[in-house]
Each structure stands twice: as C-alpha cells, then as structure tokens.
Amino acid sequence: MLRDRTLRLHYGSRMEAVCVLGTQISADVYGAAPAGAVSFSVKHTAGVQVEVVTDDQSQVAPANGGKQWPLDHRTILKLSMNKASTEANDDKVTVNYYGENGGPPIDQAGVFLTGIGISLDVDADRDGVVEKNNPRKGTWTWGPDGHGAILLVNCDKDNPFISGLDCDDEKIFSKEDLRDMSRMILRTEGPPRLPAGYEMVLYVPMSDSDKVGVFYVENPFFGQRYIHVLGRRKLYHVVKYTGGSAELEFFVEGLCFPDDTFPGLVSINISLLESLTEEIPRAPIFTDTVVFRVAPWIMTPNTLAPVNVFVCSVKDNYLFLKEVKSLVSKANCNLKVCYGYMNRGDRWMQDEIEFGYIHAPHKCFPVVLDSPRDGGLKNFPIKEILGPDFGYVTREPLFEVVTSLDSFGNLEVSPPVTVNGKAYPLGRILIGSSFPTSAGRRMTKVVRDFLYAQQVQSPVELYSDWLTVGHVDEFVTFVPLPDKKQFRMLMASTLACYKLFREKQKEGHGEATMFKGYSGTDTKRVTINKVLSNELMVQENQYVQRCIDWNRDILKKELGLTEKDIIDLPALFKIDKMGKAMAYFPNMVNMIVLSRDLGIPKPFGPIIEGDCCLEAHVRSLLEPLGLMCSFIDDISSYHKMLGEVHCGTNVHRKPFSFKWWHVIP
C-alpha cells in the first residue's frame, strides 16, 4: 500500500487533487517555483494540514501564510486531511513565491483538495464481526495474538438442485450459501460525487483469481440481488461511488484449499484511479488491501466425540452390522448404513473417505476428503455425504499409479501432543510409506502434498509397506482417557502375544485351541504349543516386531511419547509370497473407537477355562482405564479379506473446540 504520494505543483493551470484520509501528499514546492524566486510562503484552508519538510526537519505551516521559508530543491510540502469533504475541491493550498528583494509575491502555485475516506474492511481480529479499518488487515499472522481474516472454501452444496459444489458456480441461491462466506465491507466517505476523472476499482491479483470469488449485495434492504464481481475470469470490478458516508457489502468465498503451489493466502484490493485526460491511461493514487487465509482441512482423532458411524451393508455381513449397531447405540451416536446400490459390493468404508472439517470465526462445517482409491464406493461421498453444510474435497493423481497405500486406512491422526516444547494442539497426521531407502509403495504425491499444505497437523510418515495391505491402522490406534495425557497409543505386538502364550504354556494350557467356534475355518486344530513350536513363525514375527518397533520409535519421537503412554496388544502375522505381512488372527488394534466404547475384532484366541485368553488379556489392559471392550466377529466378513472392524467402518466426529488459527505451525 502506498501511503505517501508525490504531487507536482504547476503554475498556470488550476490544479485539483484528491487526498485520501490517512494518507499524505508530498508536493514539491521547488519544482513549481518561477525563475528568480528565493523564498516562499504557504496559505491553506482549515481542512488541510500542511508541513514544510526539508531533509529531516519539519515545521507546521500556519493557515494564514504568515511565515516565509527559503527556497530549497530538497524542500517539500506534506499535505494531509483528517475529514472527508462535503463538496469537491472545498479545500485549498496556495504557495506564494518571493524574489531576491522581498516585496509582493512574484508568482503563485496552488491546489484545490477534496478529502475522501476509503476503507476496505474485514474481520481481521477474528471475532466474527467486520471491524472498521483494522490497521493489520493487510497482513496475516498465526497464533493466539495473531491477526488476519479467514476464508472458507465454499465446498458444500446448499442447493439440492445444482450439481457440484457451491464454489463451482458463480451464483448464490440462498442465505445459507452466503453464511459460508466471509463478509467484506467497503466504507467510503466524501462529497456526493467523485471529482471528474476518478473512479474506484476492486481487484484481485491474477494469481488469486482462481482461488477466491467475491459477490456484491445489491440494494441490501429490499429485494436483494447478489452479483458475482470477482473471481475466475473476473480480475477487477468498477465500484459505484455513492457519496456521503456509504457502506457497500460484499461476500467472499474460497475456491480451493491450500496446496503445494498455493500457501493459502489471498489478497483483495481497492484502488482509487486518477486520469488526466481521456486518451491517457489511468493511474492508481491510493490502494487499500485486505488479506485472507483459506481455512485448512482438519482431521479428527479418536479422542473426539463421534457423531455418525458409517458402515456398508453387503451380502455376507448381516451379523457384523448387528453387532456394530448395538455398539453405536451404546455410544449413543447415529449409524448410517450404505446399501448395495451405492457401495456396489465394496465394504471398505474406512478406505474410500476421511472425515474432517473447516473452521472460521463465522462458520464451521464438516468436509469429507475423497480418496483416489475409487472402489465400488466411488460415488458415495459425492452422492450421499456432500450436501448443505457438509463439504467435499478430493485429490486425484494425473500420472502416478494408485496403490493400496492410497486408501485412507493408511491415513490417521494422533490426538493433541506436545513434543519437547512444541505443541500440536490438533494432533499430527500419520501416513504410511516405505522405508526412506527403498523404492516401495508410497501414498500418491498429490494427496501427501495436500495434507502437508494444511500446515496445522504436521504429518509424520511411518513405514507400512511391510504389510500386504500396507495401512497404518493395522498396527497403531489411539484411545481417549480422562487423565492428564488424555489418551493412550495402542500398538500391535507379536512379542506381547508370544509372551502371553508362553505364560499360558507354563501354566499348563499349551493344548488350548484357537479359532474355536469360528464357523468355516480349516478343520486342523491350532494350539498354543503348535504356535510356539513353529520356528518360521517365530522368526517372521520377530521381523514383524522390528518393523513395528521402527514405527514405534518414530512415533515416540514425533509424538513425544514414553513407554507408559503405549499399550501393546497381542498380535501375530504371517508373511505372504511377496514377503509382506498379514494378520494371522483378527488384528485387535484395528478397532473402532467411540468415546469410551471400543469395537474390537474378536481374536478367536486360545480358549482357557471357557474364556478367550487374548480377550481376557486385552480387557485386563483396557478396562481398568475405564474403557469398554466389545469384541465383534469380523472373521468371515472382513478378516478373511485382509481387513477388520476399523477398515469396515468410518466415523464422523465433532470438531476440535480449539481454533486452528491459534496454532503456530
């Protein structure tokens, strides 16, 4: 923003100029001086303040012009006004030039001034209300003491009759659509008409025109109309100047989320243009700028309260559905079943979508991130989730091949953590990749870039490529607790399983049998003794434990956890033909977490005195913490297809009460 502008006095021609309140005009008194002039005096009307400045010295010029100054090429007059004019040119500054031997002035130069107030206003202090000319509206900073306005991507669909998102079109159908946008007010003050040759232009930089849309509200009092004035293919808009003290109301919507090529900041400018004569181009003499940050997409960890639980109904999962239903009613949230016509036989609800939300001081709503996986559930998010105040966003790679690591079972988020002093009050995103050294599978770049660009949940890359399916939810999850830490991290542990089995063996239960009562398993009996004596299995599970430990070490470091924050859940894996691991019995860590109620894959462990010793062990670890364990039989409907309860469900949760703009990334 230019706040000081140069004005050249001329002699002869009667000069007129506009002075925007809060700015300064530097008039060079020397340039207009006639030959032979050696000193000058300044006369001015009450509405103008005049200073005579030479280098660093400055003196106030009395209105009456009583004082004389020597003429010096470094001398300039600083003119300013602090009240808008009621008539054009109703203020005036006159300079008198004097020759060698004093006497009457040998010549004059002067300018007629019109004072105009212009302020483009937004909610820069983030209290939900647009304030007046906030001095910090032109910049954006993070943190509790930060400032700068916030914009939502208008990615929901308030009107059932349009196809696509609200931000895809340049129309407004309802007040609901407006409520997703940020208010912006242009305040002007001045004479009934602008002096000839001036006009006001609202504009966005070329680079922002595909990221922001602006609507103007015509006659706000009766029969409003909303006119799209800035956005795609509309770089600038000439604003009608109405005179007196006026407020023009605008509404601003975001068109796209932060990404690797878009840090998230957009600016909108208002300029006052001046033209000398017709054929000569116009030049801006004043510009006011406001900056918005587009709100990031934020994920919701298990520690947040559930709202809706989504699950697919397929031909063979009737019993599973029933058990999930009773769990959901216990946790009193809602069950949303996706039926065959929509899931087309795809049962992996966890993998197609991830629920999150966007938040601004004036509005907050959930947004679903659609995975590039695109299985049978491909159309589900657009067709059934997108709607009024429920947004949608997706990222699809152009060239890269989509792998199993692009499914969102491989995308989780930790609860809030603090890592040696650095706070992550919205937690950290967890995604699975391959080892840095190896050229294995990895989540596609466009999705990773999107997640990193949101900034407020700084992602951690784990190593999940050692698994056949390759999802982080196969070895780690989080459960809420009422204590200081607020949560525990649960991890699959083959070691914990061997340890438990050995203890049971020592206690004389070596012949206890696994997979009992599980309909349709292969008939051969699996006992604790058989498992412990299988040398290959021991070695494979040592390797699996190392892979888990590798992640465990990263998680301890990146989430600032100690051993007492971690609970190891017994698990066993077998290695497939490609050298990747898959769960040997239902993998309990792959659970659904609904507040204190846990839906855990029923492990079908060795039965000792009528009890499954794996279930008993897990209960003994979790129930003392006030968690309720329900074991759900998913063996035939999910486990056999290499997934469990978590893979088959998805949870839409309440947003954080914490405001993301208070984060310091």
Next chain:
Amino acid sequence: MLRDRTLRLHYGSRMEAVCVLGTQISADVYGAAPAGAVSFSVKHTAGVQVEVVTDDQSQVAPANGGKQWPLDHRTILKLSMNKASTEANDDKVTVNYYGENGGPPIDQAGVFLTGIGISLDVDADRDGVVEKNNPRKGTWTWGPDGHGAILLVNCDKDNPFISGLDCDDEKIFSKEDLRDMSRMILRTEGPPRLPAGYEMVLYVPMSDSDKVGVFYVENPFFGQRYIHVLGRRKLYHVVKYTGGSAELEFFVEGLCFPDDTFPGLVSINISLLESLTEEIPRAPIFTDTVVFRVAPWIMTPNTLAPVNVFVCSVKDNYLFLKEVKSLVSKANCNLKVCYGYMNRGDRWMQDEIEFGYIHAPHKCFPVVLDSPRDGGLKNFPIKEILGPDFGYVTREPLFEVVTSLDSFGNLEVSPPVTVNGKAYPLGRILIGSSFPTSAGRRMTKVVRDFLYAQQVQSPVELYSDWLTVGHVDEFVTFVPLPDKKQFRMLMASTLACYKLFREKQKEGHGEATMFKGYSGTDTKRVTINKVLSNELMVQENQYVQRCIDWNRDILKKELGLTEKDIIDLPALFKIDKMGKAMAYFPNMVNMIVLSRDLGIPKPFGPIIEGDCCLEAHVRSLLEPLGLMCSFIDDISSYHKMLGEVHCGTNVHRKPFSFKWWHVIP
C-alpha cells in the same frame, strides 16, 4: 534422524546387535522376562554403558551386576557405547531374572554388541573446510550465526570438448570440475568387517534426485577415478565398508537453481541397514543426514567495480564503438566486442543477458542469465560467455507470449539498502510490470518466479508498461558515491526539463536550438520557445511525470530513500499511437556506469553560448559528486531505434565481498 532405537531381548537365541556411537539402544527387559520373574540384575563389559530407566527415573547399572531391580513393564535398559569395537561382538550385556523367593537366577537374556562410528560430514560451518560430525549439519539457517552446507549449481563448462553444462552429464573430466563441487566425507570406525547382515547405503530422497549429483573418489592416492553414485535415476548407492577408521571422499554438485517449486534445500542420507534372514527385507537401524542449500544467483548493481564491458559491432555504430572504447579504457576495464557473425544484426546487448554470480565458501564464479527474448544474440551467451568458471542459466516460458518487458533492460538491481531497519545488503532486484489494476504487459512468470526464488535480493515490481519499450532502465539508474549512503538514484524527470527550459527562456535564450549538429535529423528547427509553447507536449509530459512519480514513490518506500538520495535528470517524452511514451531527445538516465565514469547519451539539447544546456546542467549535478560525465552520441545508432547507451551495452562486474548466506531474507 533416529537417535534412539528399540531392541527386543529374546531368550533362547544368542542375540547380536550393532550400536552406532552417539546413539542409544532401548532394550525392554520386561518383554524377555520368563513367567514368574519378579526382579532382575544387569551385567555388562566395560565398553558398554547401561542405564535402567523406569518412567522418568534413571540409574546407572554397575558392570558387575551387583544390583537388583524390581521387574516392571515400563522399565527399559538404555545401552550406549562411546568407543568403536576392534572386533565384532566384543562387548556384551547380560540380564539375570529372579523369582519370588530370591535365590539364583531363574533365567537369562543377553546381547552381544558391536560398536561402530558413522558420520557423514560436510562444511556445515561454512569456513571452506569439512569438519568432523558437526551437530548442526542436518539443518540449515540464515544469517551471520547461521549454519548448514552450501552447494553450487555446476552450471559452467570446464571442458571445451563437451557440449552443454558440467551438470548436464555424469562425468568428471578434470580437477577444475571438482573444484566447483562441495566436498563430503563419510567417516567410519569399527571392526575389520561389518557383522553379517549389515550394509551401509548412501541415498537421496526421490524429490531431490534431479537436483543434486554425487561423485565418489576411488583410490584417492594413485590414479583417481570419479564414479557417479547418486543423482538422476540413481536414488541410492551401497557404500563399501573398509573397517578400522576410514574416510571415503565424495563430491557433490547442484543440478538446478532454487525456483518456485524448489526452495533450494537438498538432503543426503547414509543409513546402516540390518537384515534378519535372507528372504526378509532389510530395515535401517541408523541414519545420518546432511543438508545443503543451493547457492542463489546474485545480480551485481552499478556500485560494483566493472570487469568486462560487452557491446555489439553492427554496420552503423562504428563511432559509438569508438567512444565506448575510450570510456572503457578510462575506467580501465576490458571491452568485449560481439561481432556480426554472432550478433546477427542485434545491437541490444543489455536485453539478451544479465550478469550475476554464485558463491560458496569454497568457490565463486560469474553466471549469465539468458533472457527468453532470443533476438539475433540468441546464441551469444551459450557460445561465447559460457566456459570454464563462467556459468549459464536460462528460463523459457512454455506457453506465455514473450514481450518487450522480458528483455533485461527491464531487469536491474539497486545498491545495498536498509529500509526502516530491514537490511538488504545485496540490494533489491527491480523489474517493470504494469499497474496492479490493469491487464497490461508483464515479465513472464517463469523469470519472475526464478528471481523471487533466489530470496537474497527481494524483488520490487515497478510500473514500466507506460513506456513503448517498457524497460525500467528508461527512467531509473544508480551511481556510486564515496559518502555514507554509497550511491544516488538518478531518475528521468520531465518536470526538471521544463523547469530548466523556462529558466533559460527567462534568461533570454528562448530561441536556442536543439538537435544541432546531429547528422540526419529532420531539418525543421526546434527551439526552447517551440517546446514550451507546445500544449499537447506539456500535457503528455505531465502524465509521464506522474508515471515516473508513481515509481519514484514506490522506490522511495521499498528502498528507504529520501529526496536527497535522488537526482532528477531532465528528459522529455512523446506519446505514441498506443498511448505509450518514448524519449523525445536521447534519454540521459539510460547511461552506462563504470565506477566513477559515466557514459551518458548525448542529449543534443539547446545550444547556449556554444554549450548544450542539458549537458551543462547534468555536469553541474553530477561532477561535484566526483563523477566523470562523458556524453556519447547514440542518436542515429540507438536512440532512433528507441534505445540508448545502456540498452546497447552490458557490464560484467566484480561480485559482492558480502556473503549471501549472512543475509536474513
């Protein structure tokens, strides 16, 4: 970098592990405990340090194993070594487990340890020498107290027989080529052989593989060979472990400059991989990382001493050449003439290229930036400037149309400035655009992105689209001074010209004639009176002054200048059919600056008492400052084609002595 790693003790199998010096192994004592164990003790050899850690309490374990601890699932052993082993597995830790009623141990677990030192080393303290294991080598910070290694883009051509740049191929032909690269040393210490199942891998992240190249020096002492080990299509390299204390030498080159999609940082990693058995994949147990920043391309302002002056020889500029030649010899630097076979009739040496340089603690050389303009001089920079220790870089837009604003007469740089407290010790880049509000001509995005991405000369966008040619060098330049400010900014001023002419008129020289003695002008006489009485010309030049003032205000603000830092040089313009401005008489601000010697376009102003009053006026402004003015006749050879002396020349200057990495962007 993982500095703490989890190790699982097993009973039964005799365990072996490698401990990298400076890291810690967390062994869980509980996991390996036999059923019924309630306490344990630890015995270890002298080479290992062992701590028993439970939650936040930690105790040193005596080597003799004299002490017993209660068994707790939260308890872990922290193992570390501070000396490399001379033999594999020559250190050992043994854990004894005890049952309820004391007595002899009921079981044991243990691990044999091999201590190995691994450090990837670079010049992270920027003194030109590779130090030993700098703790800050893995991060990069700006400023005089900053740290982190520096890389040059190997964009020169040390070998006359290859085509293209040194960084385009994966070969090293000479020591000279090596000297452009940064040294990197891998230091290892340990037993003659690595224990079975371990290997060391050097690698770069996928995203960096097209930005950096690494060469390995084979038998450094006799008959060296340089092997390309990392870079395009080479993501990792298995390093030969030689045993004892060894130093492997590598050389690193940058492949591309910072840009809008590349912030300039690259990292190189060394990992120690461990494998359990053949068919099971390997996992890294230790990683060391170094970070380099690719040195930015830096422009050289007029205040730096000239080395070579480049100018084209064309059919009609013989006299001009002669005058430039004598100026250059006065300023004792070298004249480099580009002849017709190479310039193909293109005389605009300023517009095709911009000279700059790159700088690292170990090396500094000039680099020419080639404009997308591509006139007759298209091949000149590659064919005649690129060479040993003279680099080359270019940016070409894929789709955008190239305009006159892409010529490098429109790319200048200010001397070092400080703007209310913020220092720009390498000055600020100046580029001409159109008004923010208008959709006029603008420098192509790829070049602007490149300039902004260099970070150390934060660009300022001016408004030059009001000119027919549209270059910033048509209205602003800088001259060196010995005073505190070190420079003055010179600007074209139509106002200064009118003021001078009016004074001369008053003094009775109204009939003084312009363009005298200038061969081949239109015959009609142009006098001061004629100029002053031309009302259209007055108005057009008022508009021009406003355009210049708009830039003047930006420059004052962005370079922190006051009136006394600015000198206005008389100039007049006329407006062409498209409403754009071109110089009416030779535009003096478009000068060549060689230290104190200025080559100024001869203005052919009104002759008063045998003297050109414009020349006299400019001398009176500049010569008291100790500057020498030579007025060069460019009217027929350049001015008539809308350019002047500066447009027809180009200067390769000495680099700054100031180190760019001391900047805080």
